[in-house]
Amino acid sequence: MTAKGAKPPSVAADAGQIDPALRRLTYTLIIGALAVIFDTTIMSVAIDGLAGQLHTSLSTTQWVTTAYLLALSATMPAVGWAQSVLGGKRLWIAGLGMFFIGSLLCAGAWNIQSLIAFRVVQGIGGGTMMVLMFTLVMQAAKGRNIGRVMSLITVPTALGPVIGPVIGGAILHLGDWRWIFLFNVPFCVVGGYLAWRNLPEDGPRPGTRPRLDTVGMLLLSPGIAAVIYGLTQLSGSDGLAGLTVALPLIAGVALLAGYAFWALRRGPDALLDIRLLRHRALASSSALVFLTGAALYGTMLLLPLYWQQVRGESALGAALLLIPTGVGTLLSRTLAGRYMDRFGSRSVAIAAFALTFAATVPFGFVTASTSNIALMAVLFVRGLGLGGAMIAITGAAFVGLEREEIPGASSISRVAQQVGGSVGIAVLVMILQRATAGAHTPAALASGFGEAFWWSAAFTAAAVPLCLLLPGRPSPEPEVQDTVFAGEPTEA
Structure with missing residues (x-):
């Protein structure tokens, strides 16, 4: 069963051509993903400007990026389980919707603390989308023309690091910092409509209720977040010897090691x-x-x-x-x-x-x-x-x-x-x-x-x-x- 106007994508009989349904699915995902990619790369040139406009220190403003990155990374391991529960279409729309809401909240933030908190909402939605995009396309491709399919789905990755900083610089030069987040809104709205119309229904099979690996979640996601946080603090004067670096890195590695032992015992029922x-x-x-x-x-x-x-x-x-x-x-x-x-x-x-x-x-x-x-x-x-x-x-x-x-x-x-x-x-x-x-x-x-x-x-x-x-x-x-x-x- 598929949504109105949506057909299950497949690969054309001609090994050199991508089926139109697969191409349509890919472009649908790209529209939504552009919001996440642009937002991430726009922020790479916006931190200094944000610090000035919000009248706060650069070290505090850096948490606007750090909080987003931590939420993004901590969300990624659970996307496979969430897809098995909701189905790819529902999860994609939910992730895009969360990113959309997070963008509006960020644009309405009244101080640096609220902005940092709302970036976490964005990060959860963005982490879901970045993993699910590749999953849906690869499942639809069924082994044909992987290279050609990848050349399509990596468009946001190619555009973001180059166009994003230009957009961010132009926004800060011409307007208010809130437009950094409002810029995402059209991509979210159009991407959400196209997803509802074009993505095939693929809900969980009847009678299957996948259980969340709670222990794995408590080990893996905090472990990844701790390692990344420690790395973000590495630029301090003390380097690896500093407590803000060493403690999270040691804790993160320990959690990841614990997850590895747990996952090997649990097998396919592990979170990842x-x-x-x-x-x-x-x-x-x-x-x-x-x-x-x-x-x-x-x-x-x-x-x-x-x-x-x-x-x-x-x-x-x-x-x-x-x-x-x-x-x-x-x-x-x-x-x-x-x-x-x-x-x-x-x-x-x-x-x-x-x-x-x-x-x-x-x-x-x-x-x-x-x-x-x-x-x-x-x-x-x-x-x-x-x-x-x-x-x-x-x-x-x-x-x-x-x-x-x-x-x-x-x-x-x-x-x-x-x-x-x-x-x-x-x-x-x-x-x-x-x-x-x-x-x-x-x-x-x-x-x-x-x-x-x-x-x-x-x-x-x-x-x-x-x-x-x-x-x-x-x-x-x-x-x-x-x-x-x-x-x-x-x-x-």
Whole structure:
């Protein structure tokens, strides 16, 4: 049974074409997801402006981002269970609705404390949507044209880091900070209507009442949140020795270790079945997604800071200089998807990470007078590599999985990216602070940024040998309709 006007998506008989129903489902999810992606990236340039307009300290205002990030990460592990209870369509609309309500509450916040609290509401909705988006698309694709499907569903990921900061800079330059959150409203309204109209009904099977793994929830979600919180505090002067870093990191690792023992005993009834990592494709993909999160988010923090602190650019000017990255990412998606379907994710990922590494190395030599034109050209090439890498490794996570395993794999992959991004930002900020300590001239600052960029290049280089573990050339046809991909064996 489907909603009015909605048909269960399938993949067209022609192996080179995506079925229109699947394409419609994908675009429906993208509209709603753009609200989450833009909101996250807009905030990357808005913190300093928010501190001034709300008349509070920068350290307090930083909690606007931290609270959202913690809620987002803590929600992700439970999305698979929530989908089994509500069904994908209902859960997507519920997550989008919560993000919509959170956006309105944030826009109406009367002080910094209320804004931080309302960001938690946004984070719960956003975390649900980010996991569920990949789950629904992969379940609908049924193993065909994974690369092409990924080239569509990663549109928000490609657009957000580039367009978001530009929008954020323009909003703060021209208007009130509340428009940062009101900007989400049209995407939520249109996305909600399209979801009600286009997503197929897929409620839980009659007679099944999945139980929430309460113990797992109390171990895993706080564990992830504690680790990420500790990483966000790593930029302090005491580094790892500081109590605000060490205590949450130790507590988080202990909780995650406890969850690992619990999940291995509980098996498929665990909140998140970590035994899925026995699939080589998912395990290697998750490791690569972690490294890519570090390379992508960490470097996207360094680049605008370089232009602002060393070159004297405004927030909006720095954001505009980042546009070539997004252009390159968008241009490489379609080609990377086609080659992945033809040659497998392994060869595409190796080529893409090698290109990304080659385009990151020049930033290790930046000075206070390096040509912006040359840097923008390098960023375009880096965007080409990043776009191809994300298509290959994200799609590889679902190779060889059965339909019922997809929600767990999606949660594992998204959590790996989130934690990887937090690690990348924390490590690179700490390196940058130490490298620029006592630097008072643009030349000295540029030298410190160059050192941090070398570390970013190292993250990227570390990914290349891991790509050898990804699946190779796929079989022409999947053997089972509900198996995501029938390529080479994926057992570790």
